[in-house]
Amino acid sequence: MMKSWDPRIEEMPKEDLQRMQYRLLKSLVYRLYSFSPFYHDRMREQNVHPDDIRELTDVKKLPFMFKRDLRDNYPDKIFTSTKDELVRYHVSSGTTGKPTVVGYTQNDLNTWTTSLARALTSVGLGRGDVIQVSYGYGLFTGGLGMHYGAERIGATVLPTSVGNTERQIELMQDLGATAIACTPSYLLHIGEVAEKMGVDIKKDTELRTGILGAEPWTDRMRTRIEDWLGIKAYDIYGTSELSGPMFTECVEQKGFHVWSDIALVEIIDPKTGESLESGQKGELTITILQKEALPMIRYRIGDITTMDDEVCACGRTHPRIQRIQGRVDDMLIIRGINVFPSQIEYALMAIPEVGQHFQIVVERKGALDDMLVRVELTKESFSDKINDIIQVRQKVEHRLRNSLNVNVTVELVEPGSLPRFEGKSKRVVDKRSL
Amino acid sequence: MDTQKFVIRQISIFSENRPGRLAAIAHALGEENINILAFSIAEANGFGVVRALVDYPEKAHDKLFSLGYNVAFTDVIAVRMKDQPGGLYEVAKVLGDAGVNIEYSYAYSGKEGAVLILRVDQVDEAIKKIKNSGATLLERSVFH
Numbered sequence: 001m002m003k004s005w006d007p008r009i010e011e012m013p014k015e016d017l018q019r020m021q022y023r024l025l026k027s028l029v030y031r032l033y034s035f036s037p038f039y040h041d042r043m044r045e046q047n048v049h050p051d052d053i054r055e056l057t058d059v060k061k062l063p064f065m066f067k068r069d070l071r072d073n074y075p076d077k078i079f080t081s082t083k084d085e086l087v088r089y090h091v092s093s094g095t096t097g098k099p100t101v102v103g104y105t106q107n108d109l110n111t112w113t114t115s116l117a118r119a120l121t122s123v124g125l126g127r128g129d130v131i132q133v134s135y136g137y138g139l140f141t142g143g144l145g146m147h148y149g150a151e152r153i154g155a156t157v158l159p160t161s162v163g164n165t166e167r168q169i170e171l172m173q174d175l176g177a178t179a180i181a182c183t184p185s186y187l188l189h190i191g192e193v194a195e196k197m198g199v200d201i202k203k204d205t206e207l208r209t210g211i212l213g214a215e216p217w218t219d220r221m222r223t224r225i226e227d228w229l230g231i232k233a234y235d236i237y238g239t240s241e242l243s244g245p246m247f248t249e250c251v252e253q254k255g256f257h258v259w260s261d262i263a264l265v266e267i268i269d270p271k272t273g274e275s276l277e278s279g280q281k282g283e284l285t286i287t288i289l290q291k292e293a294l295p296m297i298r299y300r301i302g303d304i305t306t307m308d309d310e311v312c313a314c315g316r317t318h319p320r321i322q323r324i325q326g327r328v329d330d331m332l333i334i335r336g337i338n339v340f341p342s343q344i345e346y347a348l349m350a351i352p353e354v355g356q357h358f359q360i361v362v363e364r365k366g367a368l369d370d371m372l373v374r375v376e377l378t379k380e381s382f383s384d385k386i387n388d389i390i391q392v393r394q395k396v397e398h399r400l401r402n403s404l405n406v407n408v409t410v411e412l413v414e415p416g417s418l419p420r421f422e423g424k425s426k427r428v429v430d431k432r433s434l
Numbered sequence: 435m436d437t438q439k440f441v442i443r444q445i446s447i448f449s450e451n452r453p454g455r456l457a458a459i460a461h462a463l464g465e466e467n468i469n470i471l472a473f474s475i476a477e478a479n480g481f482g483v484v485r486a487l488v489d490y491p492e493k494a495h496d497k498l499f500s501l502g503y504n505v506a507f508t509d510v511i512a513v514r515m516k517d518q519p520g521g522l523y524e525v526a527k528v529l530g531d532a533g534v535n536i537e538y539s540y541a542y543s544g545k546e547g548a549v550l551i552l553r554v555d556q557v558d559e560a561i562k563k564i565k566n567s568g569a570t571l572l573e574r575s576v577f578h
């Protein structure tokens with residue numbers, strides 16, 4: 001088994017990597033300042049010239065780019081390649097407003113494929129593996145991106161796309177799929193359908209690896225999938241603006257490696273835009289160092305996470321980004337402190353006395369923000385003694401205070417009484433804006 | 435001594451402090467023709483626990499559970515109170531001397547005078563000590 005796709009780059013000493021990043025950043029900035037009206041204007045507004053970029057940390061001087069910039073310039077006004085240089089389009093359906101269009105040159109596709117080739121190799125896949133690609137093929141980047149990455153490492157691709165789950169399971173068995181790439185919820189669905197068909201994925205298939213992403217999931221879900229299906233499950237990350245799925249965890253399963261020669265990662269405070277230290281939680285901001293058709297400088301993806309810049313146990317020197325913990329859009333500011341509903345979700349998961357559903361009610365009491373978290377008391381922890389219940393409430397308040405760094409009032413409610421949501425939850429009632 | 439016949443099944447119900455919750459519980463039990471013989475409400479800031487003795491505890495539990503209530507059975511005992519001052523003190527002293535803790539208590543007026551419902555941490559021990567002290571324990575069959 002191959003350990004690294006490109007050991008020279010993947011295990012390059014940090015200083016050399018950073019020198020490489022600096023060179024790439026410098027030439028990117030000069031190119032865009034000279035040839036892209038969009039970036040030229042942005043940099044003029046920010047009063048920064050390419051000559052001001054004298055070391056890697058000078059990236060902080062550059063202007064940010066937002067999703068709305070892509071929408072405002074629909075479909076291709078900020079592309080920096082001509083039409084005859086483009087070889088592909090992908091389109092992401094915006095849930096609000098216009099979709100965003102991403103164009104690719106042949107070099108862009110090569111960079112994307114290389115990124116995935118390294119990633120798939122880092123989870124132990126390669127020649128001899130059969131990779132079932134159960135991401136959607138089409139305008140969505142998941143299917144085609146994974147397809148090319150898997151072919152590049154010499155694996156055999158089984159391009160099943162999404163749907164017709166029983167047939168997917170038959171093919172998985174008949175063709176001996178060793179890995180599957182899909183959303184975690186689709187893999188759970190496959191597991192359930194397989195059980196109904198009398199197929200034990202653990203015993204009756206060759207499956208041992210899952211490359212799962214394109215929707216938020218948790219470590220708890222990972223454990224459940226791994227135990228149930230007898231596979232190793234790896235997180236994959238990417239958005240269409242970055243090309244598509246780009247980065248995965250390595251076998252260490254401690255966050256996904258972002259290849260430094262492809263992308264420069266910053267974690268910033270979403271409120272102030274200030275850069276944060278490694279390990280602090282903030283908004284993921286990415287500069288794609290090698291992209292021709294749709295370059296990205298300091299693109300604010302809106303995902304909240306932390307970065308670990310230590311050399312990984314696998315030997316790779318490239319930084320790791322932890323599992324995405326929330327969206328900037330969901331962020332609440334309580335007494336000046338950033339609070340994410342996902343933090344509450346994680347904290348509650350570790351408290352068996354209450355359920356995982358919750359509701360946040362924010363009010364202004366006098367000059368201060370007051371946050372109330374309503375959770376359901378489970379049947380098992382209900383007691384006829386009022387003090388036992390008060391203790392549960394205190395425990396939840398204590399745990400939430402510790403993980404959020406803000407005072408929280410907890411209200412225990414009857415089981416099943418909180419609203420349930422399909423998909424993206426609306427769990428926050430913010431009465432301050434009324 | 436057969437202590438079991440003195441063990442009474444109380445149903446305990448978690449309730450948010452919202453108007454109408456108690457009425458809703460009473461209504462649900464009424465629909466099943468379940469009679470509430472005694473009850474008390476313990477309230478804390480934001481929630482309460484309703485404790486009730488009913489004639490059909492299993493049926494009451496199932497009905498409330500099916501409606502989504504957080505409901506549990508609790509073993510309690512019932513002591514007939516002498517109609518004279520100091521009755522409660524005597525019971526408390528007997529149990530205290532035996533190292534039995536009273537978690538909570540509530541009273542109701544039975545047909546033949548006041549009855550004290552006790553929730554203790556050691557039910558068997560409490561029954562023996564109260565019997566030995568000469569006080570009257572009500573049997574489970576009085577309730578259900």
Ligand SMILES: [Zn+2]
Pocket residue numbers: 250251252257312313314315316
């Ligand atoms: Zn690693």
